[in-house]
Amino acid sequence: MEPLRPVVLERLMRYYRYLSEVTARKNIDTITSAQLGATLHIDPTQVRKDFGAIGLMGISRVGYEVCEVCRAIRLVFGFDRPYPAILVGAGHLGKALLSYPGFVRYGLRFIAAFDNDPSKVGLTEAGLKVQGIRSMKPFVRKNNIKMAVLTTPVSVSQTITDRLVSAGIQAIWNFSPTRLTVPEGVLIRNEHISLGLAQVAYHLNALRTEENGELPTLDQPCDEPCRPEDL
Amino acid sequence: MEPLRPVVLERLMRYYRYLSEVTARKNIDTITSAQLGATLHIDPTQVRKDFGAIGLMGISRVGYEVCEVCRAIRLVFGFDRPYPAILVGAGHLGKALLSYPGFVRYGLRFIAAFDNDPSKVGLTEAGLKVQGIRSMKPFVRKNNIKMAVLTTPVSVSQTITDRLVSAGIQAIWNFSPTRLTVPEGVLIRNEHISLGLAQVAYHLNALRTEENGELPTLDQPCDEPCRPEDL
DNA sequence: TAGATTGTTAATCGATTAACAATC
DNA sequence: TAGATTGTTAATCGATTAACAATC
Numbered sequence: 001m002e003p004l005r006p007v008v009l010e011r012l013m014r015y016y017r018y019l020s021e022v023t024a025r026k027n028i029d030t031i032t033s034a035q036l037g038a039t040l041h042i043d044p045t046q047v048r049k050d051f052g053a054i055g056l057m058g059i060s061r062v063g064y065e066v067c068e069v070c071r072a073i074r075l076v077f078g079f080d081r082p083y084p085a086i087l088v089g090a091g092h093l094g095k096a097l098l099s100y101p102g103f104v105r106y107g108l109r110f111i112a113a114f115d116n117d118p119s120k121v122g123l124t125e126a127g128l129k130v131q132g133i134r135s136m137k138p139f140v141r142k143n144n145i146k147m148a149v150l151t152t153p154v155s156v157s158q159t160i161t162d163r164l165v166s167a168g169i170q171a172i173w174n175f176s177p178t179r180l181t182v183p184e185g186v187l188i189r190n191e192h193i194s195l196g197l198a199q200v201a202y203h204l205n206a207l208r209t210e211e212n213g214e215l216p217t218l219d220q221p222c223d224e225p226c227r228p229e230d231l
Numbered sequence: 232m233e234p235l236r237p238v239v240l241e242r243l244m245r246y247y248r249y250l251s252e253v254t255a256r257k258n259i260d261t262i263t264s265a266q267l268g269a270t271l272h273i274d275p276t277q278v279r280k281d282f283g284a285i286g287l288m289g290i291s292r293v294g295y296e297v298c299e300v301c302r303a304i305r306l307v308f309g310f311d312r313p314y315p316a317i318l319v320g321a322g323h324l325g326k327a328l329l330s331y332p333g334f335v336r337y338g339l340r341f342i343a344a345f346d347n348d349p350s351k352v353g354l355t356e357a358g359l360k361v362q363g364i365r366s367m368k369p370f371v372r373k374n375n376i377k378m379a380v381l382t383t384p385v386s387v388s389q390t391i392t393d394r395l396v397s398a399g400i401q402a403i404w405n406f407s408p409t410r411l412t413v414p415e416g417v418l419i420r421n422e423h424i425s426l427g428l429a430q431v432a433y434h435l436n437a438l439r440t441e442e443n444g445e446l447p448t449l450d451q452p453c454d455e456p457c458r459p460e461d462l
Numbered sequence: 463t464a465g466a467t468t469g470t471t472a473a474t475c476g477a478t479t480a481a482c483a484a485t486c
Numbered sequence: 487t488a489g490a491t492t493g494t495t496a497a498t499c500g501a502t503t504a505a506c507a508a509t510c
Contacts, residue, residue, distance in 0.1 A: 003437065006430060007477080013429045017408070032491065043479055048492065060485045061490050067453035077429055078436025092327035099323050102408070106428050146435055170438060171431045177248070177333070187434040191427045196420050197337050198244045198308055199237060200402045203418040204377055205309025206234065207401060238501080263467065274503055279469065291509045292466050 011050055014040055016073045019066050032063035082107045088160055089151035090115040090130045093175055099126040112139055140167035147171045154178045242281055245271055247304045250297050263294035313338045319391055320382035321346040321361045324406055330357040343370055371398035378402045385409045
């Protein structure tokens with residue numbers, strides 16, 4: 001079967017989140033593509049196509065069985081087949097991710113955390129003892145870990161990534177604001193939250209510009225150095 | 232001027248991040264659309280269109296002045312006009328965001344943090360004293376705050392949002408995994424990290440399915456209840 | 463001048479939406 | 487049966503890429 005494109009996966013998640021939420025409250029057995037589409041602002045045809053793409057068959061004049069839909073989506077993502085993962089980088093964000101109880105619903109289970117900082121090694125975060133970075137590679141190999149979550153500083157992210165890949169990691173969920181280079185077949189999912197911030201900033205800036213008028217366009221030569229980014 | 236679409240803003244951020252990074256290292260004055268496109272895997276025509284859309288003029292046979300590009304992008308997003316913001320929800324994620332030093336580069340400055348939990352109120356996080364949620368509305372009004380970052384549990388997010396909006400908030404950066412309803416004109420940017428996790432899960436699941444073969448398709452009736460989500 | 467690069471118009475591609483026959 | 491809903495094909499829309507004249 002043709003792999004599903006990211007945009008489809010994203011809609012599947014929206015269906016899933018809504019349907020599992022709504023069925024927890026009300027007792028709904030079936031839902032039509034029109035109902036679902038209206039709630040989520042997705043075209044009903046799109047809903048039917050997405051469901052068709054994961055092998056779901058609707059019932060004429062009735063719609064889709066909510067429970068079947070949820071089951072099919074869980075099967076597509078493998079939410080019911082948990083996969084162990086490690087966290088690399090036990091900073092604020094790393095700790096936040098470690099202690100998030102919601103991930104287990106999506107099959108993610110942290111079984112180890114690593115950090116380079118000696119002051120962090122040995123501490124227990126969310127029930128896991130933070131290990132030194134040198135234990136990482138043997139640990140991944142020994143336990144046949146396929147997934148890593150990366151919250152390291154930009155400066156070390158590529159080095160860590162190379163080590164992870166050589167140890168057999170196949171997917172990296174990257175919160176470090178840099179583009180990682182990996183061999184074919186290894187999946188990188190970048191979570192660059194600064195992109196989201198930029199969208200908000202743009203909106204706010206547009207509002208301010210409306211109110212206060214354009215900033216004076218600077219016609220002086222551009223001598224101000226571009227500032228290096230680390231987010 | 233026509234507002235820039237999110238996909239354009241996203242590319243602008245990629246240019247910006249790369250250019251400010253590269254100019255911090257090497258001494259590069261100009262860059263061509265072909266060079267930039269090759270590095271970022273973006274079509275050179277696209278680069279030229281994006282630059283044109285923010286009023287940048289290239290130099291024939293030379294390319295674009297890096298410094299001018301960076302300045303134009305900063306102007307579009309308003310990175311040089313800082314905006315005060317508040318954080319609502321001082322949990323792990325909230326604290327991680329508060330203490331992130333990189334945001335200030337994008338104009339974001341936290342000036343207050345609020346939480347409902349009495350055990351958190353009064354604590355100091357990243358230099359800010361966490362205030363009770365009842366102080367939030369008057370604070371926003373008094374200080375004319377336009378932006379809020381939301382890291383509250385799903386159950387209270389909509390209520391908080393309503394209060395924020397009625398206090399005059401115009402943009403919400405939402406890390407709470409729920410869809411918020413707001414009046415026309417208020418911007419919500421959702422940061423649903425579980426979407427990213429799902430993409431990774433899909434990839435890993437596809438790999439496992441290749442190796443182990445398809446899971447047996449369950450032909451039993453679907454009696455397992457769909458689990459409510461809170462991520 | 464010749465050649466490289468921009469800016470812009472035209473062509474392609476892919477994703478979304480509309481239309482409608484098939485179904486129960 | 488009549489009517490509502492699915493599944494699928496066709497049409498539209500928007501975004502990306504190709505082509506090329508204008509520029510220095």
